[in-house]
Amino acid sequence: MKRCLIVDDSAVIRKVARRILEELAFTTAEAENGETALSICQDEMPDVVLLDWNMPVMNGYEFLTRLRKAPGGEKPKVLFCTTENDVAHISRALQAGADEYIMKPFDKDIVAAKLQEVGFA
Template sequence: MQCCLIIDDAELVRGVASQFLERAGYMVIEAEDAQQALQTCTARMPDLILLDWQLPGMSAHEFLEGLRGLCPAGGPQILYMMTEFDIKDLTRAHAAGITDFLLKPFDRQTLTAKLDQFAQARLAST
């Protein structure tokens, strides 16, 4: 079973995303900040990360740098969750290693479509 780590300081977002992902067959782990998420990744690297763009304490970009230190070659697919489209931030996030982005609020259909894209890309690369 694939594992997904949801990193968001909003409990509601984590809860809704968890429900969607569990229905899609993922085992879900939640973290409310980037520091907690890095500790989780050190213990068990997830297959997929849903990463909020604004986190308390450590920024999403600092998290991505820390994650790169844990898995310099490859690593999990990262879906960057944004509340507003900011091309500069998105470009910086892509350079730091995100796979794709998702605008919040999102619904099950939108998230499922992204997961399907990830699955197809994974199959195409094997």
Template sequence: MRRGLIVDDSAVIRMVAGRILGLLHFQSEEVDNRAKALAICERLMPDVILLDGGRPGAETLDFMRTIRRMPGGEATKIIFCATENDPMAIGRALRAGADDILFKPFDRRTMQEKFEDVGLLA
């Protein structure tokens, strides 16, 4: 079974995203910060990371760059979950290693379409 990692400080977003991942036949882990996420990725790199982009500061960008340098990190799909359409923040996220952007709030259909766009689903 494919693995997904949800990194978001909102318990509601983690719960909703985890439920959708399950419906898409992904096993999911949910964490509320990037330090916990890095520990999981060091243990076993997931197929996809849904990364909270609510505060796209240097820490978030460094997290994506770190993932890309880790063994298996180049193959992991990173979906940057944004709350607003800020072209500058989106550009920084894509340059730092995000594969695509998913706007909050999202539902199963929008997540499934995004996963299809990045090659996670046929």
């Protein structure tokens, strides 16, 4: 089964994302910041990471740069999911190794379309 790690400091966003992803046949794990997410990835690398930008302890950008340098860290598809919508943020995320970008708020159709774009139908 496909695994998705949801990384967001908002419990509400994690809950909404978990429901959507489970409807799309993913098993899910959750982390409230990048540091916790890296620890989860070291234990078992997910297939997909749904990643917030602005979080305490370690933000999404720092998590992504560290993930991509970790053993096996090139494998997960990373979807940045954030309110940051300026071109500079999007460009920076993609250059750091993000595969796609989702704007909050999102719904099942948006998540499904983005997953399809990165190879998860």
